Structures are given as structure tokens and as C-alpha cells.
Amino acid sequence: MQYHVRSKPQGKLLGLLMLLLVLTVAILGPRVQAIHPWGAYVQGFALMFLSILLEALPFVLLGTFISAMIHLFLSESMVARLLPRNQFLGLLAASLMGFVFPVCECAIVPIMRGLIKKGVPVGMAVTFLLAVPIVNPVVLASTYYAFAGEWGPVILRALGGIIIAVFVGDLMGRLHAHGSPLKHERFYDQKADHHGHGHSHDHDCGCGHDHGHGHEHAHGKRPGLHQTLLGLLEHTSEELFDIGRYLIAGAALSALLQTLVPREFLLTVGGGKLSSIIVMMLLAYILSLCSEADAFIARTFVRQFTNGSVLAFLVFGPMIDLKNTLLLMGAFERRFVVRLIAATSGAVIVFALLVNAFGM
């Protein structure tokens, strides 16, 4: 293939650097902490960073695996047959998919990317992305438990999740009605045309690289179970590399901010109807909590903050946070991500203001 990226001399240098880094840290090890006055912060960062990663890893892996299955087994014609004709019903169905796929926000991005590649309309995919991490039995149950058996927050959270996801999905669907928002999609489309249909599935990973999958040779004849399984694993591994780096960057940023910025600094800023909402959304964004855990954190802010702002925290966090912004940036065009974040933020603010206005 003519567009190989060969490893360049600086690549080897970088490899050497990596080896040196590992050796240095392995030798110095935990002693670094004792030597440096910032040691406690390095330790705190490392603990939180690793724990966020370890918590997310199973779900990301599940997401990439499902995405690989979609990639290999779901054809565009099947998707076209399954999609509801009515657009509103389609969006509503997408917002309730969490009851079928109870996955959290780490797993959802690769799945959504896979679905768009197979021809699911952008609007439905966005609704799916935003709603599933909230409107699913696991998350709603943990919300119920966190708020000691009160139904109010649970119902408002689910309702907010559905309404905002449908609204933003509809809006994004209109804005991106033409052309795919996936990164490098056009590049791969051209390649696909060039190579003919049979090869196109080797090139639509949307990650800016050409992947030579080990299963190329299986084209032409029907692949056996063994080949299919290997292909599935190899594709999962490729996708893990693509998604994993953004997950790591997101987790690192979140842990860094939590290590360096005292939470009280944020919390003293806002008590007003609007300012409290914005502060709580910022907090949800930075903390990048798993949607199973966030209700337990949210309840500690009840009374101190307006009810609308606590709900904003519960609704906004699973939809958009620092960790999944980076995941989205890896998969989609920047313009799409910026619009998605802006539209979601706006919708959540309006929702939270309404909650505050009606004093719920």
C-alpha cells in the first residue's frame, strides 16, 4: 500500500526515550515522592489518574469490542432496514436505548462512532450518545440509592436526560445533515472508492492511519470462525489504541485539576440561580465521574446549591465531561464537538433554570 507511514528516525529516538523513562522511574520508583516536596501531589495525581483509568478500562474495552462487532457484522443495509421511518420516534427510541445497552459514557463513544459509520443518522447517534449514560437502569438505581429513596431527583434526571438528548440530537442532525462529522471520513471514502468496495472496511476507522488488518487475506473466500475471531480481536486492539490515548489524556487532565484546584475554590464562587448552575456544570465537567458514582457526590451539594444546579450536575456530567470530550475529539471533527458541547450546555442550563424557577 502506497500510503504507509514508515517509522522515521525520530520515531526510533522516541522509542529509546520511552525505554529510558521506564528505566529511570523503575529505579527511582516511589523514592521520588520522598525526595521532592511536591511528592504528595505526585502521589495524589498518580492514585486518582490510575483509579479513573482502571475504573474506565473495562467499559472502554467493552465499547471498542461492541464497536468492532458493529464494524464486522452490521451492514449498512441492515441498519437501513432497522431504522424507524418517523424521525421523532427514532430519536425517542435512541434516547431509551440505555434500557437495552446499559453502558456508561466511556463505552458509548466508540459505539456511537461505529454506528455513524454504518449509516445511522447523526441526530439519532447524538441522542444515543447523550441519553444512554443517564437513562439506564444501573444509573437510575444508583441515583435512587444515593438520594435515600427519593423519587424526585431520579425522575427529573431521567426526564432531563431524555428531553435534552432528543432536543440536541434533533439540532445536531439538522446542522450536520450533509456530510459525515467523523474525522478523516472523506479521506477514507476516496480510498474506498479507489480500492473498490471489498476493501473499504479496512480503511474506515477514521483515525488518520491506514490499518493493515491481519485478515486482509481472508477476502474473497468466506472467513472461518477462527479468522473472524482473530479479525474481531485485532480490530478491537486497533480501536483500543485509537480510543485509549484520548481516554488517558482525559483522565490525566481530570486528575491533574482535582489534584491542584481545591474544590472549595469552585464552590465559593456560585450561590445564585444561574451561577450555581454554571459552577456545578463546570465541576461535573472536570471531575469526569462515572455516571454510576456521580449521584453520591451530587447529594453532598444539596442545600448548599440550588436544586437546579444539582440536577445540572447529574444531567450534564454523563453527557459531556473532560474525559469524553477528548474521546469525541479523537473521533469527530472539531466543529462537530464544539457544537455538540455548546448545544448540550445551553439545553442543560435552560432545563436547570426551569427547575429552579418552579422550585422543584
Add this chain to the structure above:
Amino acid sequence: MRKLNLSAVVWTLLMLGIVVGIGTLFFTGNMGYFLHPRTWGALGAAAVTLALLTLVSVRSWRSGHSRAISFSHLLFLLPLLCGLLVSPEMLSKQMIAQKGLSGIFHHGHDHSHGGGRHVILQPAGRIVVTDDQFLSMMEEFWERADALSGREVEIAGFVYSAPSLGKHNFVLARLVMTCCAADAEIAGMICRWPDRADLQDGDWVRIVGTLAKQQFYNLNQQEPQMMPYLEVKTLEKIEKPEQEYIYP
């Protein structure tokens, strides 16, 4: 035979590193400092899958395309380096300070009924707070401070001082991990112990005290509020327990 595909080799090694890292955390028994035991099963399954992916990735060492070794590979190195650097410990007092004390003051809302998690207490005698019941006991002390006033309570935790509580008081605290160390929050009881000179933040102690009520400054609501506290009678320093976190 094709040239060795350097980026594929590096990717295999990185995945291997992650698998070995997770395995080490499990086998040394240090996983509890990072994750709630409830999530260990999922992580174990992920590690096995990852090991499988590592094995399969060896196949592309001599085939497939090679990427340039890039910044992305360095990113994957970051968790491995942190894994080597980190010492398995509970979050330090600096980190707890960054998170804030709001977890201690969030009890006593009108929505705490109906949770079905009430503990049943003996009508008299000393109340011994165990790990399993820690959170529901805290809730109970806040809810029924008047009814329980004067009861003797035995409880263990680490010392955490908060300037807003005054210098004769400290929080007898535990860290509560809902999913992972990043979401750990502090929980505990305010204790009065005038003789604080030889107590350091982070010391593990077991105390016996009497439950009472008094005004303290509530950081959450930015105003003084009646809160339950323990008038400490005896205090002994203890070794840190096997299980430092509370896992609800």
C-alpha cells in the same frame, strides 16, 4: 520475511505492561486503594481480554503497516510510569483537603427517610461502630442526635482537623469510596478532645465518647448549625486497619 514492525512491537509491549500492572495490583492486594471491590470482576475480565489482545497483536509484528512511534505511544506509557511511581496508600490529607469536607455535613436532610437503611440499635449500652455500619451510623447520629444523646459510642478512624471546627475539635474520619479513589469522599464525626497536642492529622485512633449536640460552623450552608459530636473520654492510637477505605 518482512521487516520487524516496530510500532506493533511497542503496542504489544505497552498492552503487556498494562496487563502485568493490573495483575500486580491484584496479587499484591493493593487494588483496594484504587477501586471498589464490586468493580474488580469487570477489571479482571478486562485484563484477561487485554492479555488475549496482547497475544493476538504479536501476529502483526511482521505484517501490517507500521505507524511512526509517536506521542500517542508516550501517552500509553504515562499510566505505566505512574504505576511504578505510586505507592499504594490511602489518599493523603492534602488530597482530602482539595476535595473538601462537604461529605461530613450533608446529613440531616429531610429526604433521608424511606431509604430502608436504618440500623437497629440496642436500647442501652455502648454503641460500637463497625466498618459495615459506618455510613448508616453517621446518618443515625445525625437523624436521632436528641434521642441518642448521652449514649457511649466506640469508633475508629483517622484524625482530620478542620480549621472551621476550632482547635479543640477534630473529625474522626474515614474515606468512603463509591467506585474509585478519585470519587472518595470523607465521612465521619466531629470529636471534642482538648488535649490535641500529640495528635497528627492522619493518625489512626480508636475513641470512646459520649454523643452530644452543639453548634458548629457548617461549611456547606455557610452558617452555624446544631450538629452531633462526640465528647471524647478515651482515645488510643491504633495501627491503620487492613481495610482503610469504607466501601458502601
